[in-house]
Amino acid sequence: MRIDINCDMGESFGLWTMGNDADLMPYISSANIAGGYHAGDAHVMRKTVLSARDHGVAIGIHCGFRDLEGFGRRYIQMTAREVQDDVLYQLGALQAFAAHAGLKVQHVKPHGALYMMAAQDDALSRAIIEILGQVDPEPILFCMEASATYAVAHQMGYPVAVEFYADRDYDDTGQIIFTRKVDDVLNSQVVTARVLRALKEGSVTTAQGHDIAVKVDTICIHGDTPGASQLLKNLRQSFVAEGIEVVSIGTTHS
Secondary structure: OEEEEEEEEOOOEOOEOOOOHHHHHHHOOEEEEEOOOOOOOHHHHHHHHHHHHHOOOEEEEEEOOOOOOOOOOOOOOOOHHHHHHHHHHHHHHHHHHHHHOOOOEEEEEEOHHHHHHHHOOHHHHHHHHHHHHHHOOOOEEEEOOOOHHHHHHHHHOOOEEEEEEOOOOEOOOOOEOOOOOOOOOOOHHHHHHHHHHHHHHOEEEOOOOOEEEOOOOEEEEOOOOOOHHHHHHHHHHHHHHHOOEEOOHHHHOO
């Protein structure tokens, strides 16, 4: 079995630090790099791209609302054109740094509130996918299977990869329970068992106590989740024991 692990990266800016990218990077295969709107800046983006290259990690743009104060996790009402412009701006920035480092942008992952709003809105999902298709149809779009984004992407023939969230709970609809901040350190053994079950059995227990089917193309752990580095270390150790190879989504996706 081969699987991708993605993590949000490059979310520091100026003198403010978020996450622990140096500890996380060796354990992932795809980095979602902040585009400067919900977090990140030009200098952090450059350093994160170079670090990903040095670790053999593929890169993608983590595009969000222009909301530094709310870390992109506040719902903001915008027109489809405004969202397209903001996605295009952030993607273009990463494409430039990627070219400078001799890399290509492998994937696109909307961040926070933008991700969750698109998951429930056909028109918003279509707007995002349309602008991606016009600029560069190759990057893979990360999304939940139980989402409008997934359905619209399939209708439009745009490549998608289904995420399984290791550090978030699911509800009975198959969507993650959105939270602006996680305060507690998660039990790494529980998280590892949950991920392995999703990979082997294709199922997860919801917050309501029901088992639902889940598809897994890539596993996400948030960089700002307390204890994220330990979660990743334990997960990778369990993968070695299970004979599961970690590779970037571009290697496995067709």
